[in-house]
Amino acid sequence: MAGTRVAVIGGGIGGLATAAALQRTDADVTIYERSSQLSEIGAGIQLTPNAVRVLNALGCGDGLEEFGFRPESITGLDWRTGKLLFRKPLIEVCRERYGADYFHIHRADLHRVLLRRVEGTPVRLGAACTGLDTGGAGPATVTLADGSKVEADAVIGADGIHSMVRQAVIGAQPARFTGHVCWRTTIPVDKPRPELAEPRTTIWLGPKGHVVTYYVHAGTAINLIAIIEADEWTEESWTAPSSREAMIATFAGWHPKMLTLFQMATDVFKWGLFDRDPLPRWTKGRTTLLGDAAHPMLPYLSQGAGMAIEDAFVLARALEAHADAAAALAAYETVRRPRTSQVQLASRAQGESFHLTSPWARLRRNLRFAVRSLTSRDKGFETDWLYAHDVTQQARPALQAAA
Ligand SMILES: Cc1cc2nc3c(=O)[nH]c(=O)nc-3n(C[C@H](O)[C@H](O)[C@H](O)COP(=O)(O)OP(=O)(O)OC[C@H]3O[C@@H](n4cnc5c(N)ncnc54)[C@H](O)[C@@H]3O)c2cc1C
Known part of the structure; x- marks a missing residue:
């Protein structure tokens, strides 16, 4: 992949994570960001062990230590009485079961940590992508708001839930x-x-x-x-x-x-x-989607940014493994789409369980919580399938199987 020209559209968490994951390759990466400055708005984000493991592998561990906060548990309380409904201890359990911590971090801090890792990668600000030829046998062509055009061997649409790149890949479809x-x-x-x-x-x-x-x-x-x-x-x-x-x-x-x-x-x-419902495909020619552009989800399993970070790692390994950029993007999609589709649907289901109105349904749910709280230390969390997933180990064999 030496010299492969990669245009990353969007400088949010997914775009920066992609550039960070491509650091150790010879790819020629440029980030195109619509905003005139790189910043994130004021809100927090929960990083579960599956995402933290990737950030550690990308060299962001020190930043998480500096800006992050390790919660001692996840605790559910009744809205009116404050009665304890469940408690999942986190610190030792995450280290023992998943080999990675659980962190809370402000989005602006996570953005800063990633930005430090991509020092040297060109970032073009005020550079909204307004049009795209997704490429095929030849390179893809990105049109920017000032009318200029940029050729790339691979275009990564990390431009969020209202993605312009997604329109070029699968057509216009409003989010739900x-x-x-x-x-x-x-x-x-x-x-x-x-x-x-x-x-x-x-x-x-x-x-x-x-x-x-x-x-x-x-x-x-x-x-x-x-x-x-x-x-x-x-x-x-x-x-x-x-x-x-x-x-x-x-x-x-x-x-x-x-x-x-x-x-x-x-x-x-x-x-x-x-x-959105899971998309039937993310890739067309030399263009693919990543993060919220590919799989926007409700935040109830705290996975939107985590999935973007996992995507970034797998995408970089795919581009490393394949000389042909189009084949790399197809292999990346094959590996990532099933997992992110599952997480999108599970996030919706989590919202339904959190918001139950029938007293009987709530009682049944709370009993289930109580049983899980008693056994979670030994048997793991119901989110084991999410937290134990390790793209730093699984990406390479999964990509080989997808080839
Ligand atoms: C209430 C709430 C709570 C959340 N909590 C969590 C949590 O605890 N844990 C978690 O993992 N996730 C959480 N998320 C989800 C998480 O915030 C998103 O999944 C994540 O930010 C997606 O990153 P992204 O880079 O794909 O998209 P974005 O962060 O939306 O970044 C897209 C970037 O692309 C730029 N852009 C857009 N269009 C263009 C264009 N045409 N040309 C160039 N640039 C463009 C934008 O300016 C932006 O910088 C939460 C979300 C919400 C709403």
Whole structure:
């Protein structure tokens, strides 16, 4: 693959992870980012062991130590009474079972960590991709907003849920409003303050909604995500400024500890949550999709960024293994599509389980949680299939099998 020209469209987490994974190859990589500066908006992200393992392999471990926060457990609480519904211990269990930690990190910090790893890779800012010839026997051609054209041997569409590259690959298809909206904010604190939020992932589970809190910025801010079901999303954009008062009014009657935290919120943003059914294909000629462009999902298994990071690793190994870029992209898709499709559908199912309204269904679910909590240390989590998946070991044999 020496000298293979790779155009990465989008400088978000998926695009930067792709460039980081291609660092050890001889590929000639350029990132094209629509925004005039590389930055991420203010919200947290949970990185589960399957993603952390890849970030460690990409040399980002020090950055996770510097900016991340290790939660002691994932804990489910009843929305009204605060009663404990389940507790999954994380720190030792993740190390013993998965050989990698579980981290919370602010998105801007993760972005910074990845950016450090791709130092030297050209990043063209204010360079929106506006058109694309996906290539075939010859190279692909990317058209940029200023009208200039760039040839590439491989184009990677890491341009998010409203991907322009996806349109060129499979045609226009709007994303689906899931009926879920969420408020997101971060609350600065000088150190973890258990009277506000415990040093863990806390999930308050209620009818038609749930609220998640955890620490970011190495324990100096609490990240808050409050999700509720709604009939429609009327905003033009998929994110809009909102207010603390609107958030508090929506969650009236929920537990006072949670509402105390809501009172401390200042900059509150509201998001409509969109996803897609798994796509039938991601690749056309010398162009493929990665991250949310390929498989946008509800965030309830904390896997959107994790899947983009796994994709990036496998894609880089595929380009390394194949002299022909088109064959590399096809092999990458063969390896990645089944896993990400499974995660997309499982994320939806998780939302349904979190938001149950029938008291009987909730009771059954809570009993299941209780049994799992008692046995999880010995038998592993129900998310074993997610966390134990190790692309750093499996990519090469899986790509060989796909060839
Ligand atoms: C409420 C919420 C909570 C979440 N929590 C988690 C979590 O805990 N763990 C987790 O793993 N994931 C989580 N996610 C999902 C995660 O944020 C996304 O899956 C991830 O950011 C996808 O990365 P990406 O690089 O594919 O896309 P994006 O982050 O959307 O990046 C796309 C980039 O492409 C650029 N771009 C767009 N169009 C063009 C164009 N035409 N030309 C050039 N550039 C373009 C954009 O400016 C952007 O920089 C959450 C999502 C939400 C909404």
